[in-house]
Amino acid sequence: MRTYQCRVSGHPLYLENTVCLGCGTPQAYSRAEREIVPVRPEGEREAGRDGGRGASYVDPQGTAWWPCADVALNGCTWLAPADGALCESCALTRTRPNDADLEGLGLYAETERAKRQLLVELDARGVRWVPRTEDPETGLCFDLLSSRAEDVVIGHADGVVTIDLAESHDAYREKVRMRLGEPYRTMLGHLRHETGHYVEGLHVLGDEERTRRVRALFGDDRADYQAEIDRHYAEGPPDGWEASYISEYATMHPYEDFAETFAHFLHISDTLETALEQGLLPAGTDLSGPFGRVVVDVWVPLSIALNQVERSMGKPDLYPFVLAAPVVDKLDLVAELVTS
Incomplete structure (x- = not known):
């Protein structure tokens, strides 16, 4: 349970943080970098060339990332490799309760x-x-x-x-x-x-x-x-x-x-x-x-x-x-x- 650091304000962050309490910047976990990184909310993302929603985060290698598709379902804080996709953690779940439960x-x-x-x-x-x-x-x-x-x-x-x-x-x-x-x-x-x-x-x-x-x-x-x-x-x-x-x-x-x-x-x-x-x-x-x-x-x-x-x-x-x-x-x- 390490302490992370907001790249915008330097304020401490913890594994499940979705926003920096120091500056209000939205945050998400990047497994590729093993860091919590600042992300752009949907309304501030630039549209991609395909006309779809722009990426939430672009890593130092130029790879684009989006919020996990299960963010509303289970509160996931990880980034996913495509718009509407599951992150690597949620993708491991083969079976879950149905929506009525x-x-x-x-x-x-x-x-x-x-x-x-x-x-x-x-x-x-x-x-x-x-x-x-x-x-x-x-x-x-x-x-x-x-x-x-x-x-x-x-x-x-x-x-x-x-x-x-x-x-x-x-x-x-x-x-x-x-x-x-x-x-x-x-x-x-x-x-x-x-x-x-x-x-x-x-x-x-x-x-x-x-x-x-x-x-x-x-x-x-x-x-x-x-x-x-x-x-x-x-x-x-x-x-x-x-x-x-x-x-x-x-x-x-x-x-x-x-x-x-x-x-x-x-x-x-x-x-x-x-x-x-x-x-x-x-x-x-x-x-x-x-x-x-x-x-x-x-x-x-x-x-x-x-x-x-x-x-x-x-x-x-x-x-x-x-x-x-x-x-x-x-x-x-x-x-x-x-x-x-």
């Missing part, structure tokens, strides 16, 4: 906001992904479904991430979290975890050497998935799981362990960069190098401090997890593999 559409907008943050994180970390339009068999896409009309199971299969939009509702999500005894549950967390399954398929599975290294730490992913899930829900996590796993959910199957670890890689790396940006870490703190070292030297002390701040307000810990040495090794390997 007003409750579902409200939750859909919040979920799209979290998805845009996820994609900014992946870009910042250098985690490659391929959209479904380029790889129809296993490319990444999202089914954002409303459980108001049907049962929805959050999950991933062959690049398709399925999300229950009800999880954007704070009261519902907290009810589920309490029922399952989880220490942490957010929409962004769901998106990070399920995308972790996709990332493992793209960056690890299919490469013999990478698969061997992951299996050495996470276990053999060829274990029967359904049998392992049934075992988990029947027996619970194994005794002493905290010594080797980041969460109870990670003990289900090596696939889940990898996805949970990937999600925490994003939790930690994004929060560290935000803390550095906001002055919560000493200027010049080194966040490069082996991720395991960063976790031990920087993240653990910071997370303890942040947890204490939360407790001072009578709130639960910000990061309610203990990172044993084998977990740090897993985080280090995931960070290496998905960013190279």
Whole structure:
């Protein structure tokens, strides 16, 4: 969650800003530049040679960009490559609530906001992904479904991430979290975890050497998935799981362990960069190098401090997890593999 800067006034901007509060200039996010850029509102755009509406923004390479076509539907703040087109984030959504489902559409907008943050994180970390339009068999896409009309199971299969939009509702999500005894549950967390399954398929599975290294730490992913899930829900996590796993959910199957670890890689790396940006870490703190070292030297002390701040307000810990040495090794390997 870095701070951007208005190119007109120099005033601070944040990821979802649509206008600069310093000078009133309309703003939008350019994924091509990874920056928030000033845009021209529709009434001030010069018509193009084809007689259509002029571009909202022209980047330094001379490429024209327009507001995402879903700006009115879900509040999208990204630029799209053509007039009336979807931005790269909204284009990943394969299924959404129908226009008559007003409750579902409200939750859909919040979920799209979290998805845009996820994609900014992946870009910042250098985690490659391929959209479904380029790889129809296993490319990444999202089914954002409303459980108001049907049962929805959050999950991933062959690049398709399925999300229950009800999880954007704070009261519902907290009810589920309490029922399952989880220490942490957010929409962004769901998106990070399920995308972790996709990332493992793209960056690890299919490469013999990478698969061997992951299996050495996470276990053999060829274990029967359904049998392992049934075992988990029947027996619970194994005794002493905290010594080797980041969460109870990670003990289900090596696939889940990898996805949970990937999600925490994003939790930690994004929060560290935000803390550095906001002055919560000493200027010049080194966040490069082996991720395991960063976790031990920087993240653990910071997370303890942040947890204490939360407790001072009578709130639960910000990061309610203990990172044993084998977990740090897993985080280090995931960070290496998905960013190279």
